[in-house]
Amino acid sequence: MAAGAEDIASRRTRGLDRAFEILEFLRARRQPMRPNEIAVAIGAPRSSVYELINLLLGRGMLEYHDDDGRVFLGRRLYFLGTAYSDHFDLIRESEALLTHLATETRETSQLCLLEGNKYTVAKMHEGLRPFRISANVGELVSIPWTASGRLLVSHLSDEEILDFIPPEDFVLPRGEKLDPAQFIAEVRQAAAEGFFTFHSTVENFTHCFAAPVYQTDGTCVATLCLVTPKEDGLRNHEAYVASLVGAANDLSERLGYLATPKQVEHSNRV
Missing domain, CATH: 3.30.450.40 (GAF domain)
Structure with a gap:
């Protein structure tokens, strides 16, 4: 039971690390990119990148940029940044x-x-x-x-x-x-x-x-x-x-x- 809980926690940590890696990658590139391009660039499995991008899109952390499926940083990050700056x-x-x-x-x-x-x-x-x-x-x-x-x-x-x-x-x-x-x-x-x-x-x-x-x-x-x-x-x-x-x-x-x-x-x- 404990081992199973530790495994779940470890997977969640890796997923969180990967999500931050995607956000940091887009910040550094400063341009919208397709999910498959992001996966190749950061050396991550495409399936996990697609899954995380969909989660980030759903929470406003990423937004679609055009009809070609390119994504970029979302406006919710702007509001988070504003709150950080104020504090x-x-x-x-x-x-x-x-x-x-x-x-x-x-x-x-x-x-x-x-x-x-x-x-x-x-x-x-x-x-x-x-x-x-x-x-x-x-x-x-x-x-x-x-x-x-x-x-x-x-x-x-x-x-x-x-x-x-x-x-x-x-x-x-x-x-x-x-x-x-x-x-x-x-x-x-x-x-x-x-x-x-x-x-x-x-x-x-x-x-x-x-x-x-x-x-x-x-x-x-x-x-x-x-x-x-x-x-x-x-x-x-x-x-x-x-x-x-x-x-x-x-x-x-x-x-x-x-x-x-x-x-x-x-x-x-x-």
Whole structure:
């Protein structure tokens, strides 16, 4: 009897894991797909994928997109996301700071997080200048491609960083390979300096700024970022870093993080 109950529970867990895999796959692909295409892409039996998709359709988690049977994320997920956003302090508390940063610098400001072993933009406020970037909120990006990535893994040891980031993610968008040792050195530099900036590896002609947002135990749980035209970022580098670090420190304090005297001194110096 107990063994049978455990088997049922195990099957339900596998089914739930597979359902989340389908939702995450569609989120990453960002386009409607047929159930058989999803099954092939995630390497799952078509019968189980069809069954789970029908369940998700029935609960509004997925919706049909056209007459060809393509499915995509459903509107019920939007309402769940809205409820999460209203409750989660980090997202809500960042909104005014992002607006302030974008107004003060005229540049695009972002709140960035880790999603699994990838980087993503959780919130974005467009700058006032005509310059625009192509970043999409929720798009998954390799950690080594980003300024924020140097800060978001800074609580890990060197070995943990190499275990956490897939080896293929050290291959940059233009095909060159970033030496993992160089990346780790930049992680330690970013943690020591309290910010990181560099010319974007993803967008041409842009310079990226990132400053850490800490939770109570001192772990960097997010970053505040500025994405600027390369020349403007270099010209206003000191002012942009000061604005960004100040806003990130403010958000960290709202999350209950108490800065050390050394960090306060460093922030004032910036």
